[in-house]
Amino acid sequence: MYELNICHLYPDLLNLYGDRGNIIALSRRCEWRDIEVKVENISIGDTFKYENYDIVFIGGGQDYEQTIIQDDLMNGKRQEIVEAVESGKVFLGICGGFQLLGKYYKTNDGKEIECLGAINIWTHGGDTRLIGDIVFEIDFLKNNGENYRVVGFENHAGKTYLGEGVKPLGKVIKGSGNNGEDGFEGAVYKNTFCTYSHGSLLPKNPVLADHLIMLALLNKYPDFQGLSPLNDDLENLAHESLIKRFIE
Amino acid sequence: MRKFFEKFRLGLAIIVTKLTVFGLRLLGRGGTSLPGKIALKICPDIFFKLSDKFRIIMVTGTNGKTTTSRIIAGMLDKAGLKYITNKSGANLASGIATTLISALSLTGRPLVRTALLETDEAAFRTIAPKLKPEIVIVTNFFRDQLDRFGELYATLNSVREGIQGSPESKLILNADDSLCASLGQNAPNPVIYFGLGDEVYPEEFLIANADAAYCINCKSRYEYLSSSFGHLGHFKCPNCGYERPVAQVECTQVLDYDNISSTIEIKLPGEKFAAKLALPGLYNIYNALAGTAVGHMLDLKEPDLVYVLEGFECGFGRMETLPVNGRDLKLILVKNPTGFNQVLKYLLTQKENCVVGFAINDKLADGTDISWLWDVDFEILSFMQNKVRGFFVSGTRAEDMAVRLKYSGIPSDSIFIKHPDTELIDSMIEASKENETMYLLPTYTAMLDIRKNLKKRFNLKEFWE
Numbered sequence: 001m002y003e004l005n006i007c008h009l010y011p012d013l014l015n016l017y018g019d020r021g022n023i024i025a026l027s028r029r030c031e032w033r034d035i036e037v038k039v040e041n042i043s044i045g046d047t048f049k050y051e052n053y054d055i056v057f058i059g060g061g062q063d064y065e066q067t068i069i070q071d072d073l074m075n076g077k078r079q080e081i082v083e084a085v086e087s088g089k090v091f092l093g094i095c096g097g098f099q100l101l102g103k104y105y106k107t108n109d110g111k112e113i114e115c116l117g118a119i120n121i122w123t124h125g126g127d128t129r130l131i132g133d134i135v136f137e138i139d140f141l142k143n144n145g146e147n148y149r150v151v152g153f154e155n156h157a158g159k160t161y162l163g164e165g166v167k168p169l170g171k172v173i174k175g176s177g178n179n180g181e182d183g184f185e186g187a188v189y190k191n192t193f194c195t196y197s198h199g200s201l202l203p204k205n206p207v208l209a210d211h212l213i214m215l216a217l218l219n220k221y222p223d224f225q226g227l228s229p230l231n232d233d234l235e236n237l238a239h240e241s242l243i244k245r246f247i248e
Numbered sequence: 249m250r251k252f253f254e255k256f257r258l259g260l261a262i263i264v265t266k267l268t269v270f271g272l273r274l275l276g277r278g279g280t281s282l283p284g285k286i287a288l289k290i291c292p293d294i295f296f297k298l299s300d301k302f303r304i305i306m307v308t309g310t311n312g313k314t315t316t317s318r319i320i321a322g323m324l325d326k327a328g329l330k331y332i333t334n335k336s337g338a339n340l341a342s343g344i345a346t347t348l349i350s351a352l353s354l355t356g357r358p359l360v361r362t363a364l365l366e367t368d369e370a371a372f373r374t375i376a377p378k379l380k381p382e383i384v385i386v387t388n389f390f391r392d393q394l395d396r397f398g399e400l401y402a403t404l405n406s407v408r409e410g411i412q413g414s415p416e417s418k419l420i421l422n423a424d425d426s427l428c429a430s431l432g433q434n435a436p437n438p439v440i441y442f443g444l445g446d447e448v449y450p451e452e453f454l455i456a457n458a459d460a461a462y463c464i465n466c467k468s469r470y471e472y473l474s475s476s477f478g479h480l481g482h483f484k485c486p487n488c489g490y491e492r493p494v495a496q497v498e499c500t501q502v503l504d505y506d507n508i509s510s511t512i513e514i515k516l517p518g519e520k521f522a523a524k525l526a527l528p529g530l531y532n533i534y535n536a537l538a539g540t541a542v543g544h545m546l547d548l549k550e551p552d553l554v555y556v557l558e559g560f561e562c563g564f565g566r567m568e569t570l571p572v573n574g575r576d577l578k579l580i581l582v583k584n585p586t587g588f589n590q591v592l593k594y595l596l597t598q599k600e601n602c603v604v605g606f607a608i609n610d611k612l613a614d615g616t617d618i619s620w621l622w623d624v625d626f627e628i629l630s631f632m633q634n635k636v637r638g639f640f641v642s643g644t645r646a647e648d649m650a651v652r653l654k655y656s657g658i659p660s661d662s663i664f665i666k667h668p669d670t671e672l673i674d675s676m677i678e679a680s681k682e683n684e685t686m687y688l689l690p691t692y693t694a695m696l697d698i699r700k701n702l703k704k705r706f707n708l709k710e711f712w713e
């Protein structure tokens with residue numbers, strides 16, 4: 001029997017906008033396939049050893065809460081997180097978590113806040129929040145032969161830019177994406193996936209959820225043969241109804 | 249001359265506002281926002297001018313404003329005070345201006361002396377310093393429609409700024425909410441706190457969903473002696489010592505509790521009594537305590553306080569029971585995770601078979617981002633699954649809601665997506681039996697749609713009546 005260990009980093013602080021929906025989606029989709037899942041919450045003061053986990057998740061928080069974790073993150077868990085990303089661990093960073101994985105966040109008044117530096121991206125504070133429904137297209141995931149479209153909701157003031165070695169997660173069809181300028185959304189580096197699409201990202205985009213689960217299983221069980229299909233009627237209905245509403 | 253013009257401007261604003269309200273009524277519409285908007289255009293400093301004319305009570309905070317305002321209204325009635333109040337969510341500057349002007353004669357003389365104003369948290373910041381309220385009640389701070397307000401701490405700070413501009417207002421604050429109680433720290437205002445006594449309602453602390461687990465002063469993690477729900481409880485910061493203040497108005501015991509009411513013991517300075525609230529849910533105990541604090545301030549004593557608390561019924565949409573085809577349709581507004589969780593817990597007190605419906609919209613007044621549904625603990629519905637004949641979902645985000653229910657462990661074949669609302673209500677009637685209860689939980693604009701729909705079939709009152 002297969003088994004996956006999921007780590008939710010700072011769930012008590014970085015839990016804005018229903019981020020735990022992603023953990024629920026990963027867990028359920030494993031359980032429905034008889035893959036055993038354990039979710040561990042790791043927060044301030046807890047030791048984080050990336051080798052204990054197959055999928056690591058970090059969400060977004062309010063500014064106030066992000067300042068609380070600053071010290072624990074930069075002086076405590078930084079090394080392990082960088083190594084996790086570098087070693088090809090499946091890592092999902094959303095919104096604030098996306099920004100934190102990058103090199104720095106430059107505020108509106110020019111102050112540069114150092115971030116984890118796990119991936120070659122950086123963020124500049126913007127004047128207006130980029131808020132609203134977002135649809136973007138991922139070219140490495142296919143659904144019925146076509147690029148997979150992800151539906152979500154973004155809400156961020158920071159504008160994120162990608163450096164060398166990092167690819168965007170997708171191309172924006174509706175919404176603002178990373179910075180509202182270059183038409184791209186999110187970032188991919190090795191098995192680390194980042195996006196501004198928060199909350200119910202994985203429940204409503206089951207193809208992306210399964211992609212993460214599959215990569216994690218392949219990491220752990222090199223002879224893994226592939227996921228058994230699930231009945232995704234409701235998920236697809238939610239997915240399709242929004243695609244229809246926003247872009248057709 | 250200048251003074252004359254100023255007076256003229258207020259007079260003009262009054263007349264135009266009244267005409268607009270009258271015109272809208274003729275068109276069969278409830279005019280709560282447009283008239284006030286016009287008044288603010290004509291006379292931008294209208295709140296300054298109105299502040300002397302009324303004794304003002306303002307109610308703000310993220311949850312429970314309407315219920316608390318209704319209870320306070322009962323207290324004002326009992327104290328024999330005539331008052332004007334804003335209704336049906338008209339709690340922004342424009343709605344408040346409309347309300348106050350409607351209580352003036354054409355010559356600008358107030359027809360009543362007291363104004364009870366439910367006030368949006370963001371609007372409170374600018375309005376309160378101008379209106380100089382005598383009493384300010386702040387219910388609590390929970391995450392609510394963050395896509396509109398930015399962040400919870402921004403909401404807290406806008407209320408804080410409003411209070412800093414009103415140093416003479418008497419404050420009534422929630423002692424159990426570390427964010428709300430912080431408004432009383434170092435403030436020159438007189439403060440009365442309300443809260444639940446220690447261990448009155450001990451509950452497992454769901455830390456992962458807490459809005460404020462870390463000290464507002466020094467960012468250390470609070471220790472909790474006990475907790476009631478969300479982040480509410482007897483908190484203490486082990487580092488700087490900030491802790492839950494002593495509550496002058498306290499619920500010292502929950503004597504009885506079922507799906508329509510709760511009986512509680514309330515302790516006030518110098519008296520202690522029991523009251524049966526005709527309102528379910530722990531969150532309503534807080535609302536009752538806030539209302540009681542105002543009653544106490546108005547010098548009401550035990551029999552009057554009990555009279556108001558026991559006679560109070562739910563206001564618009566917070567929870568209404570309507571007879572529909574021999575069944576009870578219970579409409580309960582949901583708007584954020586904390587409130588939603590309390591409603592779900594209330595559903596668990598249901599003993600008989602029932603049907604449950606959700607109508608989730610993502611319009612501006614609902615919050616356009618519905619990812620908060622993932623912060624609601626729908627997982628507890630599995631405890632009542634054998635009593636629920638079906639889960640019905642409707643609204644612009646029906647499909648999202650269906651997925652949420654599925655991932656909470658409810659089998660897909662007992663989840664039914666129904667568009668439009670007529671079909672939702674029809675299928676809920678069809679799935680239930682006579683004398684059973686149909687629970688319908690809509691977001692704000694879905695509630696308006698459903699009421700409009702029911703109005704045609706049943707004789708419902710208009711909101712502005």
Ligand SMILES: [Zn+2]
Binds near residue numbers: 464465466467468490
């Ligand atoms: Zn402290």
